[in-house]
Amino acid sequence: MLGTDFRLGSPVWLDLGSPDTTSAVGFYGSVFGWTFTDLGPDAGGYGFFQVDGKTVAALGPLTEEGAGSAWMIHFRADDIQATVSAVRSGGGKIRMEPMDVMGEGWLAQATDPQGAEFAIWQPGKTAGLGRVSEENTLVWAELHAPDPAAAITFYNGVFGWRSQDMETPGMTYRVLSLKDGDQQQTSFGGIAPMGDGAGGGVEKPRWVPYFNVADVDAVVSAASRNGGSVLMPAADVPDVGRIAWVADPSGAVFALLKPDPQM
Numbered sequence: 736m737l738g739t740d741f742r743l744g745s746p747v748w749l750d751l752g753s754p755d756t757t758s759a760v761g762f763y764g765s766v767f768g769w770t771f772t773d774l775g776p777d778a779g780g781y782g783f784f785q786v787d788g789k790t791v792a793a794l795g796p797l798t799e800e801g802a803g804s805a806w807m808i809h810f811r812a813d814d815i816q817a818t819v820s821a822v823r824s825g826g827g828k829i830r831m832e833p834m835d836v837m838g839e840g841w842l843a844q845a846t847d848p849q850g851a852e853f854a855i856w857q858p859g860k861t862a863g864l865g866r867v868s869e870e871n872t873l874v875w876a877e878l879h880a881p882d883p884a885a886a887i888t889f890y891n892g893v894f895g896w897r898s899q900d901m902e903t904p905g906m907t908y909r910v911l912s913l914k915d916g917d918q919q920q921t922s923f924g925g926i927a928p929m930g931d932g933a934g935g936g937v938e939k940p941r942w943v944p945y946f947n948v949a950d951v952d953a954v955v956s957a958a959s960r961n962g963g964s965v966l967m968p969a970a971d972v973p974d975v976g977r978i979a980w981v982a983d984p985s986g987a988v989f990a991l992l993k994p995d996p997q998m
Contacts, residue, residue, distance in 0.1 A: 736868045736874060736875075736922070736923070736994075737867040737868045737873060737874060737875070737876075737923050738867065738868065739862075739863065739864065739865070739866070739867060741811050741858070741862055741863045742811065742913055742914075742915070742921075743811055743812070743813050743894060743895065743913065743914055744810055744811060744890075744894030744895060744896055744913050744914060745810065745811045745863070745913060745923060746808050746809070746810055746811075746867075746873065746876045746923055746924065747809055747810065747811045747856050747858070747862065747863030747864065748793070748808075748809035748854070748856050748863055748864060749791075749792045749793070749806060749807070749808055749809065749864065749873050749944055750781075750792060750793035750794060750795060750806070750807050750809075751763075751792065751793070751794045751795075751804070751805070751806050751807075751987055752795060752796070752797045752798065752799075752802060752804060752805055752807065752987075753794060753795075753796065753797065753804050753983075753985050753987065754796070754797055754804055754985055755984075755985060756780060756782075756794055756795065756796055758962075758984060758985070759794055759983065759985065760794065761961070762958075762961050762962065762963065762983050762984055763784060763792075763794075763983070765957060765960075765961045766954060766957045766958050766961060766963070767784075767786075767871040767946065767948075767954075768786070768871060769784040769785065769786060769791065769792070769871070770784070770785050770786075771783070771784055771785070771794065772785055778795075779795065779796070779798075780795055780796045781793065781794070781795035781796075782794055782795070785865075786866060786869075786871060786872065788865075789864075789865030789866040790864055790865045790866075791864060791865065791866050791867075791871070791872045791873065792864070792873070799830065799844075803986060804983070804985035804986050804987040805852070805941070805986075805987050805988070806942075806943070806944050806987055806988070806989055807844075807852065807853070807854050807942075808853055808854070808876050808942045808944060809842075809853070809854040809855065809856040810853060810854070810855060810856070810894060811856055811857070811858065811863070812841075812855045812856065812857045812894075813857065814857070815833045815841045815843055815855055815856075815857035816833060818843075818855050818857075818893060818894075819832070819833060819843055819845070819855065821892055821893045822845045822847075822855075822893055824892065825847075825848065825888075825889045825892045825893060826848035826889065827845055827846060827847045827848055827889065827893075828845065828846045829843060829844070829845050830844040830845060830846055830852070831843055831844035833855075833857075835859075836859075838859050838860055839859050839860050839861040840856050840857055840858045840859040840860070840861050841856070841857040841859065842854060842855070842856055843855040847880075847886065847889055847890070847940070848885070848889055849880045849881055849882060849885065849886060849940045850939065850940040851878055851879075851880060851886075851940040851941050851942055852941070852942070853942055868947060869947060870947055870948065870949055871946060871947065871948060872946065872947060873944055873945070873946060873947075874945050874946060874947035874992055874994065875923070875924055875925070875944075875945035875990075875992060876911075876923060876924035876942060876943075876944060876945070877924055877925050877926070877927060877942070877943045877945060877990070878924070878925070878926045878927070878940075878941075878942050878943075879926075879927050879928075879929050879938050879940060879941055879943065880926060880927075880928070880929060880940050881928070881929050881940065883907075883909050883926040883927070883928050886926050887909060887926065890911075894913075894914065895913075895914030895915075896911050896912065896913065896914065897911070897912050897913075897914065897918055898910065898911055898912070898926070899912070899918060899922075901925075903972070903973075903975075906927065906928055907928075908925050908926070908927055909925055909926040909927075910922050910924075910925045911923060911924045911925055911926065941988070943980075943988055943989065943990050944989050944990070945978070945989070945990040945991065945992045946989060946990070946991055946992070947992060947993070947994065948991050948992070948993055949993065950993070951969045951977045951978065951979050951991045951992070951993050952969050952977075952979075954979075954981075954991050955968070955969055955979050955981060955991065958981045958983070961984070962983075962984035963981050963982060963983050963984060964981070964982045965979065965980070965981055966980040966981060966982055966988065967979055967980035969991075974995055975992075975994070975995055976992050976993045976994040976995040977992070977993045978990060978991060978992050978993075979991045
């Protein structure tokens with residue numbers, strides 16, 4: 736599971752690009768109980784979602800032409816220029832060249848060879864999120880790709896990730912872990928083949944954040960009441976937990992997980 740001992744390749748940051756940030760603040764406040772701290776005009780409308788004063792995600796207006804509302808997962812780089820080079824060498828694209836974010840760190844935006852978008856973060860003053868794997872915080876990062884084996888090859892070349900196959904009903908799920916250390920202890924996400932399951936069969940290659948919740952069904956209901964849509968109803972997955980897929984009112988996709996106690 737995720738922790739805040741961030742290392743090379745760790746998911747370190749998560750933000751939402753939205754066409755209506757005011758509505759997004761209301762929706763996620765109602766669904767997860769998050770508060771929002773606006774960083775002011777100099778930050779261009781960007782701000783932090785927080786729980787008990789700790790940042791659990793961030794929010795800002797859409798900045799790329801033609802972009803739709805979506806969650807963006809950021810992965811840690813120790814040398815962002817070298818990481819950007821590895822993305823290009825592996826067949827990926829850099830949508831935004833590395834930039835210094837006011838001394839907080841260096842940021843780049845990328846797209847993998849199959850079309851899934853992600854971000855790269857080299858820490859400065861900000862190492863990453865203040866809370867993960869707790870209730871109503873990021874707990875898992877999942878990639879849906881047409882060719883999981885090719886995706887593993889690409890991300891291994893970029894971040895050194897390892898993978899381990901896990902057989903689940905109807906598919907092979909690839910569990911991802913960091914480059915060094917115990918493979919199970921450093922697992923943080925997985926790769927699933929695109930299909931007719933999660934996302935209601937309307938998938939495209941993408942990274943999806945999973946949030947840890949105490950009651951998946953209650954959160955699904957709260958999302959529906961506040962204008963969200965249910966893409967995959969709550970269901971139990973053996974040895975994983977209870978999960979569901981949801982989209983917020985602007986169409987940004989995320990997932991919910993109540994982990995199996997043995998995870």
